[in-house]
Amino acid sequence: MNTNDATIIFEALSSPIRLNIFKLLVKYGDEGLVAGDIATALDVPPTNLSFHLKALLHAKLVSVEQIGRFMWYRANIPLMLAVIGYMTEECCANQPEKCLAYRKASAVPPEFFEKKN
Amino acid sequence: MNTNDATIIFEALSSPIRLNIFKLLVKYGDEGLVAGDIATALDVPPTNLSFHLKALLHAKLVSVEQIGRFMWYRANIPLMLAVIGYMTEECCANQPEKCLAYRKASAVPPEFFEKKN
DNA sequence: TTGATATTTCAACATTATTTGAAGTATGTC
């Protein structure tokens, strides 16, 4: 994860349509969702959906698997976590106590911050 | 934090220049940095820097304080943490065990994941 | 008050992103 990767990822999440696609896919987890169902759920014309899915694929925020005529899309949650890591990295590295204080006051759900290992 | 806020924030972080500005400001913490020094550090013409700082201000990712002729810019770290919260929310809410498993394998620095209270 | 410094705003232009309908590709069904 570097500036370039992060830029592409943020770019991919910077449109309401794409952010909603990603959030929807997170919700469906490993099962994923077929392009047509994403289009229906979010009321986006198929052509336009393809365009946005391409941006998410390019950022690697989603993966796709063809099964018959259907394209199954899935969210790449580990990558999302890597971006979070990237964002917090510098903060923690440069002023750990301040970062921790801010984090304690943040809206991040507590169960997410359980000790790793 | 809703889709609209998040979109504006991701939009603000979706250009390499703006991402570098933000990272630089995170590094300087509470002290902040004056516009001219950001311009020098990142080798961005002042006019262009102003344009990008405006986007970061609009997203509220940075704040600004005028002191004499100087404009001191500072990163809004709590907001950054709020976005992280927003991104993890749905994941944790919908499949907590999967989310935790992914997190354990993620590159997020371990000290960031200490129990909150 | 004059001139220098710090930064922003403006206007023009250049570049990039988004949307749409029509056409294309591939798979499945009869």
Added chain:
DNA sequence: GACATACTTCAAATAATGTTGAAATATCAA
């Protein structure tokens, strides 16, 4: 094979963003 379905690619129009130099604003220093 002929036709329907699922989805993508293409091309053209439109919209949004990014960049630059010149001018504006505001503070400071002599």
